Amino acid sequence: MTLFSVSDLSIQIDNKPLLDSISFDVSEGDYLCILGQNGAGKSTLLKSLMGITPVNSGRITIDKCPFKAFSQKQLARTVSYVGQRPPAIDMIVSDFIRLGRYPHHDAFAVWSKSDQSAFDSAVVLTDIDAFLNRHCATLSGGEFQRVQIAAALCQQARLLLLDEPTSSLDPHHQGEVHALIQQLNQAHHITIIEVTHDLNHAIQHSRHILALKSGKTLWYGDSDALLAAPILSQLYDHPFVTLTHPETNQLIALSSEITR
């Protein structure tokens, strides 16, 4: 069933077009990766789905209801978002994660059983039990990324938007976050849209890929088919070779040297 449908979405800021008639569908349980160069409009697209960046034209529907019919609170019960630049949070980790329950609360709501169970399962899934009582500012990049994801999970939304969740992490912590996203998608049926520069991760783990170039759709299709379509070099203006992984026999992309 289609959860999220975007058709002909365009965004301009100061008459500068950032996104130009983008269309795609995300069905329940899907995992879509968005690829593209820096400045291609990936983050803008993600932010527009969270209502952070206003849309100039086009149609977004959630469960066939128009996007504009949702209040910000209703939207936050369906969609959660982990942004790219983590802001400095002056809070204890557990307090920060509790804020994720906001869309389920009215002004004087008391912390209920369902709140606690959402909190507990978010903490267990992201495995952050050990630093619940620490201050956010003292966490390492990988730890804070998991805390951010936990806070978003606390919202119990069906769709999780992730903006380059692994770009500042070392290979070990990248692997950890990738495994977490996989688990959320497969075991917990959370629909995921992820912006990433990690090509091979996108090809191996996601189901669909949307490749953006200068605000336009360059390619959109099943992840397996990306390497068969010779668009990678064009997408990044950079030479790539594809080869077979010696252990898994899967096709992988390798960035080649720029020859001058």
Added chain:
Amino acid sequence: MNDAKRNLSLIGFLTLVIVVITPYLGLSEHLAPGVERQIFCDIRLPRLLLAFIVGAGLSICGLVFQAMFHNPLATPFTLGVASGASLGAALSVFFGVSFSVFGFSSTSLFAFLGALITIRFVYSISTLNKGFSLHTLLLTGVAISFFFSSLILLIQYLNDMPDAYRLIRWLMGNLAIVGYDTIWPLLPFVLLTVAVVFYLSNELNLLTTGDEMALSRGVNVTQIRSILFFVTSLCIGAIVASCGPIGFVGMMVPHICRLLIGQNHRWLVPASCLFGGSFLIVCDTIARLIIAPAEIPVGVITTLLGGPFFLWLLIRARAPIS
């Protein structure tokens, strides 16, 4: 959480002690019993009440601004909102506008408009260049403050001597009142502001984590910000119109409260009210005792305390979050 509750009760207790003790300070025993009673009821008590209301109101507005702009230096005073209110009030006096709406004076109305227009203006300048910039916000606020101060000086210069003197006294911030007439038009605005801010505690908690984060958790940031701009302008306008701009309370009190209570606005709002109210009572008591029988305007005392505090904040603060 337990620390927060304990510190809040401590603040509550100290407030009670201050409220009970300060009105008796400086009461002379040589007066006839009737006179003493009259001083206590008609001068001391209303003044105590006024100081508490004004201190609480200023602190709440400071708390809101610090939360909205994620920085302890962002307050109604540093952002020029108080200057805007002062200019509005000075203009209404200068042009001799005098009417009242439901018992609220034209001076209050002008001060409110001055505050609201200023914060709207300063905020819109700070978002001109691709999203919000804290630097631009603070710099615009400072620039606007100076600009408005000059305009007020001009008004002062154009006024005749007695009016100019009154204006100067008022600009220094003053709580010296007789009777309750000043308090009644002020109280509803401060109460309204405190109630609205308390109601929006959850939203303020989220706003401290940044606009983008707040939006993604479901806060309608634009709407909440408009409401907060409106009520804080009401509060600042009403306070400035009746007591003049009393500086730095709105910066010091909420910041100290954050250190004591943490970041949860459900506790911070009552804590800032109590702390702010009793802090201004203490400052006012100092102001009337230090060179008794003469008095120093209370704004002088708060600014003398606030200046060094501001510097301490600047030195202590890590790089401001932008």
